[in-house]
Amino acid sequence: MxxxxxxxxxxxxxxxxxxxxxxxxxxxxxxxxxxxxxxxxxxxxxxxxxxxxxxxxxxxxxxxxxxxxxxxxxxxxxxxxxxxxxxxxSGMRFTESEDAIPILSKQKLSEKDFVLVSLFVKETDQAGIREEVRNVFLSTVLKSRWDGFSILAGGRALIAGKYVGIPENRLASRILSLFPTKGANSAFEKTDSAFRQAIFFNPANDRYTLASDLLSQLRSLHSGTKSKSLDSWTSSIATARSLDGSLNSAGDVVIGDRPKFGFEENIPEPPLVPEIEPDAPVIPVKAEWEVLQSSNLNKVVREWLGTPYYWGGTSKKGVDCSGFTFSSLTDARVGVPTKIVPRVGNGQAKVGNNVSRENLKAGDLIFFSASPNQSKITHVGLVISDKEFAHASSTRGVVIDKISIKWWVDRYVTSRRVFKKVNP
Incomplete structure (x- = not known):
């Protein structure tokens, strides 16, 4: 008992x-x-x-x-x-690194590489590197199996180059062609040389002071992250974050504000992401695109179903959530001018007019947040009826979901109306 x-x-x-x-x-x-x-x-x-x-x-x-x-x-x-x-x-907040979750959750990275890539995302965001350039660059280097140190170094070269006025899109191509793919296991001098060559480094020009500081920290980081001690390498990465104020200064730079240094003609073509710098589009008469034929939208969306997810992608070879909405709305059969729809989600959330979740129609954009900061947009979809929306999921590709699913309801942020009228 x-x-x-x-x-x-x-x-x-x-x-x-x-x-x-x-x-x-x-x-x-x-x-x-x-x-x-x-x-x-x-x-x-x-x-x-x-x-x-x-x-x-x-x-x-x-x-x-x-x-x-x-x-x-x-x-x-x-x-x-x-x-x-x-x-x-390593000293980063969750909200500083979460934007990389859709791509990093699909990668088999070491703990160090994961942290270094997270720092890449945090720094390039803080420095105002164009999101569409940053995303395609990261997708490309991960596909090419760069290690985390080379990815971070490449991101810092993007930042340093932006600060002196080099167009980010073309600079990314230079970095891809010059940098070692396994920088952590190579002599630091290889990364140092590639960094300087990529940004046309000129120590006599005070606009390159940020580049010197970034290189100096990369050298320390290259040595510090070789330790097998968790406390040691995370501390080394935390120390590498001491340039936040300088990164903010880089974020204030707008390309075109800086004087020309004469190296622009030496930057190779084509740019990394040609579709984000399209030729001037032929803008249709307003009445031609502001009235949506929902049947046309449905045809376009159905052709995208099953397209795999690719961070920074805008084609049927691979697409991310904002790339899907951008490409669908600017499809000739739907007809929204490319200058009307920004490429990235945060920009798309400012298009058109606000509309409530209860009054959604085909062609509306719907936005969600998975972030602890519920006002931060992390996902966008395209409404195809008052009950369904299409979107690009990182694991399922382009799919159609019900608007009424509880998770989407709980994580809803806002929605925007692009079209003035919707016909069947």
Whole structure:
């Protein structure tokens, strides 16, 4: 009898501990019991006792909306939580690195490379590098298997080049052709030489002071990240973030404000992303595009279904969420002028007029946020009826979903009306 009572007590205690576990509590509303256990065990296996760090709980909370939006598998979710933990130890906030989740969740990167690429995203964003250039550059170097150090160095060259007035799109092409792909395992002099050559480095010109500072920190980082100690290499990366004020200055630069240095003619063509700098479009008479034929829109969208996700892409070989909405709206059968629709989601959220979620029509743009900052747009879709919208998912490609699905309702930010009238 006593043995039965003891067993019962242990079972009750086990259940109490299970449901008192904040990690499991965070997951249980969105994942099945087996998935929750798999995620929890995988995180514990990789972090050990550190999995009880309050930072891990907070990161898990922030990761769940992204995991649901991107349709990530439990193993991938666990990897993402672990990698974001290392990002936090390197001094970055979740909101500074989360924009890379759609692409990084599809990559098999080491912890160091994940953190270095996250720093690349944070710095290029802070310095105002055009998002469409940054995204295609990152997709290209990941496909080419660059390591995290070379990616960060390439991003810093983009920043330094922007500061002296080199067009970002063409500079990206130079960096791709000059930089070593495995900078962490190569002598730093190779990266240093490629960096200087890419931006036409001139030590006599004070506009290159930022480039000198970035190179100096890259040299320290190159040495510091070789350590196998978690505390040592995360500390090295945290130290490399001390130029935030200078990055803000670079972010204030608008190409065209800087004087010409005479090297523009030496930058090779074609640019990295030719479709983001199109020839001047033929703008139709307003009445021709501001009245939407929903049947035409549906034909266009159906042709995109199943297109794989590619960060920075705008073609049927691969497309991201804002690339899909941009390409669909500017399709000749829909007819919105390319100058009307920005390439990236934040810009698209300013197009047309605001419209409520309850009054959506075909052709409207609908925006969502997976970020802890609920005003920050992280995803955009194209409404095709009052009940459905099409969008590019990082795991499913271009698909159609119901507007009424709870997750989309909970994460809805805003919607915009592009067309004045919609016909069948």
């Amino acid at each position: 006593n043995r039965i009572v003891l067993i019962f007590f242990i079972l009750v205690l086990f259940q109490t501990n299970l449901f008192a576990d904040p990690f499991s509590d965070l997951l249980k509303d969105d994942f099945e019991a087996g998935q929750t256990l798999l995620i929890k065990n995988s995180v514990f296996q990789k972090l050990g006792g550190k999995s009880k760090d309050p930072k891990v709980i907070e990161i898990t909370k922030n990761t769940i909306p992204w995991a649901i939006m991107e349709g990530l598998a439990p193993e991938t979710i666990a990897d993402l939580i672990v990698n974001q933990y290392y990002v936090s130890l």
